[in-house]
Amino acid sequence: MVDRANKPKTLSSTPSLPPQASVTFSEDNSRVTAELPTGESVEVLLYGATVLSWKDAAGDEKLWLSEAAKLDGSRAVRGGIPVVFPVFGTAPDHPQTKSLPQHGFARTSRWEFLGKSTSESMVGRAANELTVKLDFGLSSAAPGLDPTAAASWPFKFNLIYSVTLNRESLTTSIVATNDGAAPFDCQVLMHTYLRVKDITTVEITGLANAPYHDKVDAANPSKTQPASGPLTISAETDRVYTPVEDAVTVTEGGKPKFRVTRDNLSNVVVWNPWTEKAQGIADFAPKDGFRQMLCVEPGAVGAWQSVEGGDAFEGAQTITLLD
Numbered sequence: 222m223v224d225r226a227n228k229p230k231t232l233s234s235t236p237s238l239p240p241q242a243s244v245t246f247s248e249d250n251s252r253v254t255a256e257l258p259t260g261e262s263v264e265v266l267l268y269g270a271t272v273l274s275w276k277d278a279a280g281d282e283k284l285w286l287s288e289a290a291k292l293d294g295s296r297a298v299r300g301g302i303p304v305v306f307p308v309f310g311t312a313p314d315h316p317q318t319k320s321l322p323q324h325g326f327a328r329t330s331r332w333e334f335l336g337k338s339t340s341e342s343m344v345g346r347a348a349n350e351l352t353v354k355l356d357f358g359l360s361s362a363a364p365g366l367d368p369t370a371a372a373s374w375p376f377k378f379n380l381i382y383s384v385t386l387n388r389e390s391l392t393t394s395i396v397a398t399n400d401g402a403a404p405f406d407c408q409v410l411m412h413t414y415l416r417v418k419d420i421t422t423v424e425i426t427g428l429a430n431a432p433y434h435d436k437v438d439a440a441n442p443s444k445t446q447p448a449s450g451p452l453t454i455s456a457e458t459d460r461v462y463t464p465v466e467d468a469v470t471v472t473e474g475g476k477p478k479f480r481v482t483r484d485n486l487s488n489v490v491v492w493n494p495w496t497e498k499a500q501g502i503a504d505f506a507p508k509d510g511f512r513q514m515l516c517v518e519p520g521a522v523g524a525w526q527s528v529e530g531g532d533a534f535e536g537a538q539t540i541t542l543l544d
């Protein structure tokens with residue numbers, strides 16, 4: 222074989238397809254799971270469009286889910302991220318929503334999976350820009366709508382709920398459209414159960430000077446968070462904050478763990494049932510599981526959002542992993 226001085230270089234191999242996120246359904250079509258090629262994953266139950274699980278590339282779970290949570294559509298899921306709409310808690314004095322069950326009907330309706338969008342077309346993007354978005358829908362005409370909703374809330378509405386997984390964050394966003402002529406009032410909240418290792422070493426910052434409604438202290442509910450020092454949890458805590466800042470940070474053992482950023486959601490509820498309350502919640506297990514959870518719930522619940530016919534309310538949270 223003649224050795225040529227200017228022999229052509231070996232052709233680089235044919236460009237392979239960029240890595241893609243996978244989206245799969247459970248056999249019974251009750252759940253959809255998305256996984257990035259780098260290993261991060263999110264699992265959503267169509268019942269409630271409830272995010273059940275969010276794992277990082279190492280497989281570490283970021284959300285708390287009760288061992289006794291019902292996942293068969295018989296009741297709202299205890300854990301993960303239930304969607305609260307159109308009422309937070311109950312509102313006996315609010316004529317439009319007074320007949321609705323606690324936290325409304327979005328978390329007890331079966332949503333439709335509308336589709337996925339991924340970053341697969343974004344050739345050349347860095348691995349940390351990989352993303353997959355799952356869209357879910359629920360409307361007043363949907364077959365999966367909780368029958369109590371149709372009976373108690375006679376408005377024409379359309380909800381789109383999107384769950385977006387990135388390598389280091391999870392975003393959930395909602396668009397609530399009024400498809401009818403009559404205006405409706407609503408409240409929206411994402412009831413996120415964050416998983417922690419030991420609640421006694423958890424600190425929450427980003428609430429300085431925030432007014433809050435203390436649901437545990439019925440006699441004296443209107444308070445303000447001090448200007449300095451983090452919030453720590455050492456007893457039943459159930460507070461509706463109206464923070465000045467648009468993000469709260471959760472640290473554990475002195476290390477930043479989660480940043481929860483709100484977009485057009487002016488409140489954040491901080492909830493931990495602690496010992497006695499956890500005992501009384503039938504689907505809360507194990508009973509000392511309150512030590513491994515902290516609810517940080519971005520929402521628009523301090524006031525009613527009035528949505529005119531043809532208009533929409535939009536809000537989102539992004540939870541970023543800091544550790």
Ligand SMILES: O=P(O)(O)OC[C@H]1O[C@@H](O)[C@H](O)[C@@H](O)[C@@H]1O
Binds near residue numbers: 324459490
């Ligand atoms: O038991 P549920 O309906 O899921 O509600 C759990 C908690 O949800 C929180 O958002 C409320 O502030 C608490 O008051 C409530 O106890």
